Amino acid sequence: MSIIEKLQWRYATKKFDTTKQLSDEKLLTLKEAFNLTALSYGLQTLKLVVVGDKQIREHLVKVSYGQRQVVDSSHLLVLCIQTIIDEEDVNKHFDTIKAIRNTPDNILDPFKAQMKSTIEGMPLDKKIGWATKQAYIALGNLMTVCAIEEIDSCPMEGFMPADLDKALGLEAHGLKSVLLLPVGYRAKDDMFADFKKVRKQLSETIIEL
Template sequence: MNATTFAPQEVLKQLEWRYATKEFDSSKKIPEDVWKVLEQSLVLSPSSFGLQPWKFFVVGNPEIRQQLVEHSWGQKQVVDASHLIVLAIKEGVNEKDVDTYLSRMSEVRNIPVDKLEGLANMVKGFLDQPSDVFDKDAWSAKQVYIALGFFMFTAAMLEVDTCAMEGIDPTKYDEVLGLKDKGYRTAVVCTAGYRLPSDKYANMAKVRFKTEEVVEYID
């Protein structure tokens, strides 16, 4: 793939096409080959130090999804969308997580673990900052939002509709999905699938500030 694979105007067209989908067609499912690309967009998302302090829970069980509606301000996207993805942080990321990541790096890049000691010390030193000046879970949540952006952009390029949802009760999500016992905590939710033609929001003009009001060049 090279820089000309997607023409700039094609990318812009897809960004204009996407919107926060309110009504999903529950009869339409994302094809498996398309979903696998979306899945990998989460896996391949960047994070600070590459530490990946997250996990993505794809909720397919219809009964569980129905339970989650009441913890989502009654938003029906939770049940109507093809896929429901709960993006969660790993609570209290620590030195053990660093060691796990560097072990994986050693395996993938064929580098002896002891050669990664300098990187290990740097990352562990970063995480070891006093809690009154550094909130590790808040930092992890920022990383999760990077993954959310990657997922939504990839979906737009594939003409899959999405709706990121913060209008949820994260604590209740954790309870229903048993995330706390797994060491994770809900940060944000994203639904994905295909819009209903009747969704009035699909054809509404995007309301954005003018480019020159939000982008400033400092030469």
Template sequence: MSSKTIEKLQWRYATKRFDSSKPLSEEKLQILKETFNLTATSYGLQPLKLVVVSNPELKTQLMPLTYNQPQVRDASHVLILCIENNINEDFITDHFKRVEGHRNTPRTILEPFEKALIENFSKKQTSEIRQWMANQLYLTLGALLTVCAVEKIDACPIEGFEPKKYDELLGLNKKGLESVIVLPVGYRDESDFFINLKKVRRGVDELVIEVN
């Protein structure tokens, strides 16, 4: 198959070694920020925040909290994908105020949906809401990895870290946030053993089921 998009997806891999001497440009970083903002989320609520760390000393402090994975120290930036501590009535109301302001949608149209959503979330357990928010976050992760490939930015999604210690160090608790995914981004070091390894996938024929 000949496709520039597929070629770029073939090019990407979970980068294990970053070249610390190659920072991302502000333009590239802004593309990732915009991607995070534009990614689809359920109801459009965006129960997420993106924390961007570029300070070398702070990245070094994060390394032992990430089981000494060097990516967080050497990457140009460390993106930390976070969820809100909870979704309450005020959060949902603020969303509908934005809808009203951006689209000039009459309150008579928005209010029934707003009330239904508030009622729906009021019946959910905190654990259910947290899982729902995490699901939304993984949508943004997929979008970020795809855009990284298109923009020739290297990345390595990391779940192996200590969230509570991250939250404490970065003061995320005070912001009502909880870290879920760590995503170092930058440019690969040519010494990375994984650069030239073939991508291993089950294959389209095995993964895709067509129903005609």
């Protein structure tokens, strides 16, 4: 299939085949795709929590408003943001740049100082909002990769973040959940798989100048 055909193929899977699991190779592809997501400044203030344990996920159904996808899927991907974003993140980022590219300090230091100033000047609520937007970019990237790899997925905002954070012990890692993405393979009797996509015509959504 072409990329457009694969995007037509994908849908928000409502019912997963509980007997099918992602291979380690497929799971690694999703982890790598998350890590390669294009993010603001290249500063990775996100974490991906991969939950495979069915018992753990069974406890998350209630905090996901009864949506069984969180446990019936092969794995549950939890997209999280850091609760603290500060100059230490900038220092680590530039240390990584230097280690990988061997870029001299005199080239990096001006950009490093500018980034520190920007981060330090952000109030906490703005940092959280900024990081959350990055999580949505990562979600879109993951969903596209899932389509290419013919992995089914279901993006979810409908859950109780504070309760899920507590259930997974995310606070101890300095993280806050933002989005969920159950991944796996659709059940044969998921009627939503055969629904035609409802989208506007290109002429209504594209403006060419």
